[in-house]
Amino acid sequence: MIKQIFTLLFCASLFVSCKNDPKKEVSNIEESASKTYEQNDGLITLKGDFIYDENQNAAVIQTANSIIYGVVVDDNMKDLNDKVKALKKEDTDMVPVTVRVRRFESNEENTWKYRVEIKETIKVEAPNPEQNDIIKIEN
Numbered sequence: 001m002i003k004q005i006f007t008l009l010f011c012a013s014l015f016v017s018c019k020n021d022p023k024k025e026v027s028n029i030e031e032s033a034s035k036t037y038e039q040n041d042g043l044i045t046l047k048g049d050f051i052y053d054e055n056q057n058a059a060v061i062q063t064a065n066s067i068i069y070g071v072v073v074d075d076n077m078k079d080l081n082d083k084v085k086a087l088k089k090e091d092t093d094m095v096p097v098t099v100r101v102r103r104f105e106s107n108e109e110n111t112w113k114y115r116v117e118i119k120e121t122i123k124v125e126a127p128n129p130e131q132n133d134i135i136k137i138e139n
Contacts, residue, residue: 043119046101049094052081061116062094069103070112076119083124098123 048063050071059071059081071077084095101116 043100043102045098045122046103046116047098048096050080050084050097050099051092051094052077052084053091060112061097061099067114068112069101070106070115072115072117074117076117076121080118080121080124083121087124087126093127095127096125097121 046061046063046069048061048069050059050061052059052071052073057073059073059077060068061071062068080097080099084097087093087095099116099118099122100120101118103114103116106112106115
């Protein structure tokens with residue numbers, strides 16, 4: 001009788017101890033994402049719509065409160081553009097992104113007041129097909 005109770009408790013403890021393993025992976029992913037947002041490294045997390053015009057060699061990110069940032073064209077920006085291309089239907093489509101950037105004031109004339117240098121891409125989302133604020137540029 002004692003042997004059966006011991007075996008039952010042993011099996012129950014084995015079952016309970018193995019149950020928590022998948023939760024650790026999810027919490028590690030969430031912890032990693034929250035560290036990216038909350039790092040104290042001088043960078044800011046920026047969420048907005050991204051577009052890159054290869055003909056002009058110029059890129060911008062427009063945030064929800066209509067602030068437009070010029071984007072430094074470098075390898076990180078080009079990597080982001082490669083991810084964005086898959087979600088575009090037309091070259092003029094703006095794609096929602098979340099990125100970690102270094103923001104600075106522009107010294108150049110005829111540019112955006114603020115420029116950003118992309119340091120990390122956090123998320124790239126598909127554009128909202130119901131959004132009707134499309135601007136078409138024709139030559």
